[in-house]
Amino acid sequence: MLSPRTATSGLELQSPEEPAKLQTPARGTRKASSGDAPGSHPSEDARPGLGSLRRVFSRTSQQASGQGPEEDRGLFQRSSRFLFRSLRRSRDDGATTDQSQAAAVPGVARGPEVPSRIVDGGSRRSSTGVGSEKLESETGESKSVADLITERQLLAAFEQLRQLETWLVAEKASHTFEQDPTGFARRAMDVCLHYDGLAAEIRAIVRETLGPARVDAAALGELARVVRAEEAAHPAPPADGDFLLTPRRWRQHWEDAVRTSAQERVRAAAAEAPGPEGAAGLARLLAQLGGAVRSDLHKVRREVQPAYSAAGFPAWEAYLRAFHGAVAQRLQELAQDARGCEQLYVLLDWAANVYGSPDFLGTPDLTLSTEPLPPLLAPAVWARLESDYISFLETKITSCFDSILQLEQSRWAGAEAPDVLQGLYHTPLSIDVHMVTALHIILEKPLVAATCTFQKRLLQGLQDDVQPLFRVLCTKAWLTHDVLQPLMNKVVTFAHHLEHVAPLRAQETLQEVHRYVVREYLAQVLRPRERFRGEERMTSSQKMGLDAQAIGDTFQGLGSEATWLDQAIPCVADILGETYKDDIQRHLETLIGSYPDIRRDHVLAILALRRLGRRRNQRLLQHAQSLLRAAGKAGGSGGSGAAGGHVLFEEIEVPASVDLLITCI
Secondary structure, eight states, X not given: OOOXXXXXXXXXXXXXXXOOSSOOOOTTOOOOOTTTSTTOOOOTTSOOOHHHHHHHHHHHHHHHHTTSOHHHHHHHHHHHHHHHHHHHHHHHHTHHXXXXXXXXXXXXXXXXXXXXHHHHHHHHHHHXXXXXXXXXXXXXXXXXXXXXXXXTOHHHHXXXXXXXXXXXXXXXXXXXXXXXXXXXXXXXHHHHHHHHHHHHHHHHHHHHHTSSSOOOHHHHHHHXXXXXXXXXXXXXXXXXXXXXXXXXXXXXXXXXXXHHHHHHHHHHHTOSOOOTTTHHHHHHHHHHHHHHHHHHHHHIIIIIHHHHHTTTOOOHHHHHHHHHHHHHHHHHHHHHHOOHHHHHHHHHHIIIIITTSTTTTSSTTOOOOSSSSOOSSOHHHHHHHHHHHHHHXXXXXXXXXXXXXXXXXXXXXXXXXOEEETTEEEOHHHHHHHXXXXXXXXXXXXXXXXXXXXXXXXXXXXXXXXXHHHTTTTSHHHHHSOOSHHHHHHHHHHHHHGGGSOHHHHHHHHHHHHHHHHHHHHHHHXXXXXXXXXXXXXXXXXXXXXXXXXXXXXXXXXXXXXXXXXXXXXXXXXXXXXSSGGGHHHHHHHHHHHOTTOOHHHHHHHHHXXXXXXXXXXXXXXXHHHHHHHHHHHHTTSSSOOGGXXXXXXXXXXXXXXXXXXXXX
């Protein structure tokens, strides 16, 4: 940790036993200065003026400049400059007041009332050059500010510094500092340097956060609280330019430290060059980079963000922007060294499809949003890389096509007859062209995703169109009218659009429509709006058989290969219309054997439609449960238990009603 003592060794902090470098007169005596008696010369024991004080700060500034970091030197120099300006303004503004006070109380200029342990001890110790060691006694705490910073008790250290800062501001406002300006300046500079020490500790905590060790949640919470406390204590620069009350901008220090930490982590993850392996080496490098960024951001979300959030400090956005900027910087460097279409393609593909993917962070609750973040590569850089890639690709493909054309021309010169495949001329030229193009353009995944999306939208449009037509099924109007024909007409119209789809996808879509129609039909049967008894139940069974035949014939004519759906509706119809009750068990066995994804609730709903009586229902239900258990064991760990991966009843919701319980139990 950068301790205030080591960071500012140029400003020597002496103990009471050490001799003072700058001697000041005893309290209660005031020597005449050039301002009091024009033309007179100051004596050797006169108190130092602003010129002497400036020389002191000049020496300490030079010493500090030789050891501290660049930003600390600039801050130190600005501190002394603003402090001199503040002291000069206070001295000039208070000249008249000092003269009147000197007339009233000769030799003493009294300041505001503060505890004697601060005023008396502060005056004596400042004359001997005491610095950070004496902050302990002046603030009445048991530990020095340096010790508190070392122990990362940042809020306690800030409170002590804030207390001394308030006292120094009051002392300057009352012009008491003029009795001992050197001591006052040393204490003021000591406060500033300890503030810088706190800022350095903030940076150190941030640097350690993403290390291999677990996150120190207490330290992060302390950091967040001290930053907010400093912002509340110094909301804006003072009107008189007093350096003591100047905002320290620790939040900015924290954000800069987060950016530096992210840059170091990214640099370490992708430090080496791609090497002689070319595209393979670059791909491996980018994979390492992506893994490191993903791991660090997961740690930020799981451990770092909760620690900051407990203190009301947002951290996720800051880290997200920092890592995004670091990745962008590293990618810009890699783009400058990319050579050949393979390396350019790897770079562009990683930026657009890997890092730019919503799944980059690997969990659904974390997304690397691209809206608030700047482009990973500048538009000009991206355009240049695309242009270079296209140029390389055109050259390579042209060369390949020239070679293919030479082979074809040799065949043409020999007057060889073209190959015939399924009654059509067939030439390997188109296959070669496709292979060369597909080698450099990785279209398979985008095409599959786009096709699946298109298929889902087609099906959703059909479902929205025919869903109202299912509601008239299993009603008394359905018993006497052909309400299924309008529904099937819409299905046939929809199937004509599939002629423009590739055969494989067309068959998949048609089978999905077939399954949807059968599933929704059964859903209406198992959740009827009206109950049928006697002749109406027999009529409904016959009607279901006719509808099943019409559905099967229609989809067979359209070319559907989902023949496994043909038995579902007839099996349920047979259970409803079976006159010999002992055969109902056989129909149940056929239904469960053909559709193992059926559940106990579905069997209950089917038996409730038939109303067989308590004992028979119990016997059939027990037999069905044994069949379901056997089907489950046969399926093992292979998934849902549906035969061949087919799913039908599993997607049919059957609410457990009181009517079912009364009927079956």
